[in-house]
Amino acid sequence: MSAPATAGLPVVVIGAGPVGLAAASHLTERDITALVLEAGPQAAAGVRAWGHVRLFSTWGELTDPAAEKLLAPTGWTKPDTTAYPTGADWAQQYLQPLADVLGDAVRYGATVTGVSRAGRDRVVDADRADQPFAVDYRLPDGAEHRVLARAVIDASGTFALPAPAGGNGLPALGEAAAADRITYRVPDLSNPAVRARYAGRRIAVVGSGASAFTALAALAELARDVPGTRAVWVLRRGISGSTFGGGTADQLPARGALGLAAKAAVDDGHADAVTGFRTRAVERDGAGSVVLVGDDGTRLDPVDEVIVLTGLRPDLTFLGEIRLGLDERLQAPAALAAEIDPNQHSCGSVRPHGYRELAHPEAGVYLVGMKSYGRASTFLAMTGYEQVRSVAAALAGDIEAADRVELTLPETGVCGGSGLFDDPAGHASGGCCAPAPQLVRIGTGTAALPVVEAGTPSGGCCG
Known part of the structure; x- marks a missing residue:
């Protein structure tokens, strides 16, 4: 044989x-x-x-x-x-x-x-x-x-293969043409050239997971050092109890602290959050800035840079x-x-x-x-x-x-799913999209929180 x-x-x-x-x-x-x-x-x-x-x-x-x-x-x-x-x-x-x-x-x-x-x-x-x-x-x-x-x-x-900014899974119209103003990675602000790109600028962060938390926290630190630096956090869903992860209930403490650091970036005035916004197009204005346009025609204020962290x-x-x-x-x-x-x-x-x-x-x-x-x-x-x-x-x-598979994973502290399904009512699956784009400020106080960056696709749990 x-x-x-x-x-x-x-x-x-x-x-x-x-x-x-x-x-x-x-x-x-x-x-x-x-x-x-x-x-x-x-x-x-x-x-x-x-x-x-x-x-x-x-x-x-x-x-x-x-x-x-x-x-x-x-x-x-x-x-x-x-x-x-x-x-x-x-x-x-x-x-x-x-x-x-x-x-x-x-x-x-x-x-x-x-x-x-x-x-x-x-x-x-x-x-x-x-x-x-x-x-x-x-x-x-x-x-x-x-x-x-x-x-x-x-x-x-x-x-x-990072996902695009487009809310339908395809690249937004004009996204490729604006490639010089878009990155799909968390920027390394310890690099002088990268830091100079974002310092004193208005930056849109598109995404709702751990990578977006990391970028928001890092940009908040930059804003404390360089006046004029400001982030606009663009979310496809609305703000809910699970938006910032599990917080202190997360069995991975650094993961919970990361979400809280992102919340602090908004609370402290270094970022605004635009909810219920699904990007249809990326346009350039006469000054060379970038304008994000939503499915319903809503146009956000111009930004200098866009960080797309949508998965x-x-x-x-x-x-x-x-x-x-x-x-x-x-x-x-x-x-x-x-x-x-x-x-x-x-x-x-x-x-x-x-x-x-x-x-x-x-x-x-x-x-x-x-x-x-x-x-x-x-x-x-x-x-x-x-x-x-x-x-x-x-x-x-x-x-x-x-x-004989044996594995116990740490809980996120978030009940249910991440709310990726866009329920117009805004309450299914753990939190979803708002019915229309809204610019919101979360909370009124400040928080002394460590800026703990996210694990990435290979290392930690990413949203």
């Missing part, structure tokens, strides 16, 4: 971020050969891109047990488990050392361009499950390569020849989607899950980490670590361990 076509082939892991490296660690622990394909020039390229942002998860929640075992013989010491690292800290003190330990199992500058069954497009059924996967990737010099794999774990995340999306283009079972709304695995629907759940209410929920019609393919959540952005690193532990166990044939 001949050996199966996949015998001796590696498991290809796409992405050398936190969850991808954890996947490789668990595979290595089970004596399964892993090959990690990372598009960037070093480990955790996505994390490094937001290296200035401080996570609201502590070091105790940001390292994986199997990875720690690999690192231990090198003399690596786990940082203070109660401390909150920045993205740069996470990459430099944990992720890059882990990638170094994995050595040649991590291939840098390798951008995956396609995944399929060897010799089979997505239409062909014959002997499909017996064929290895063909993973194509491109190197920086343009050279194209193909590697065969017994399974594929896609941990490439969603950071590369992230998974890149599914290179998986076009693979049979995926994705929820039509969230673009997440169908069995997982109901658990992570942001209309109903917060990141503390998602039940433990593993390889079964992450499985697809194409056996042997798993979307893990932030990518497994599709367009739902409330993700914690510890969720991803448990996902890949289960997947690695399943690939090793240890189904008992794979099914």
Whole structure:
């Protein structure tokens, strides 16, 4: 009897971020050969891109047990488990050392361009499950390569595809033409050039999650130093009890403090909030400023800059020849989607899950980490670590361990969902849009709150 076509082939892991490296660690622990394909020039390229942002998860929640075992013989010491690292800290003190330990199992500058069954497009059924996967990737010099794999774990995340400003999911009219005044990332105001771009300016912040909280808090600090700096917070929904997260009821204290810091930015007069506004167009006025226009024709006052933080999306283009079972709304695995629907759940209410929920019609393919959540952005690193532990166990044939999924997530302090569904009444699903755009000031007092920045798609729970 001949050996199966996949015998001796590696498991290809796409992405050398936190969850991808954890996947490789668990595979290595089970004596399964892993090959990690990372598009960037070093480990955790996505994390490094937001290296200035401080996570609201502590070091105790940001390292994986199997990875720690690999690192231990090198003399690596786990940082203070109660401390909150920045993205740069996470990459430099944990992720890059882990990638170094994995050595040649991590291939840098390798951008995956396609995944399929060897010799089979997505239409062909014959002997499909017996064929290895063909993973194509491109190197920086343009050279194209193909590697065969017994399974594929896609941990490439969603950071590369930020959502647009448009309220209907498409770019707003004129959004591309105003690209010189728009950023889709939390700006690094410690960088002198970036700081100069926003200092003394009027800035629109579009979005309602942790990244928007981070930007508002940072701009409030800038406003205290540079008069004339002012933010306009543009929300598609109205202000409700859950708008600023769980506050003191959040079991991740820094996450709660982040929302309170954003509230303080508004309370202290450094930002105004425009509610019930869904952007239809981005226009330039005669002075070169930017004007946001709503679906109902409402025109906001001109701003100098726009920071769009409306979420992230998974890149599914290179998986076009693979049979995926994705929820039509969230673009997440169908069995997982109901658990992570942001209309109903917060990141503390998602039940433990593993390889079964992450499985697809194409056996042997798993979307893990932030990518497994599709367009739902409330993700914690510890969720991803448990996902890949289960997947690695399943690939090793240890189904008992794979099914023994154990994970307790910290509650957000927010009851129900995030209110993404725009109920005109303004009260369903934990808080929704106001019936018409309104400029509001929240509260009258000031608050002495720490500016604790958000975790990002790979690190903390993001709205």
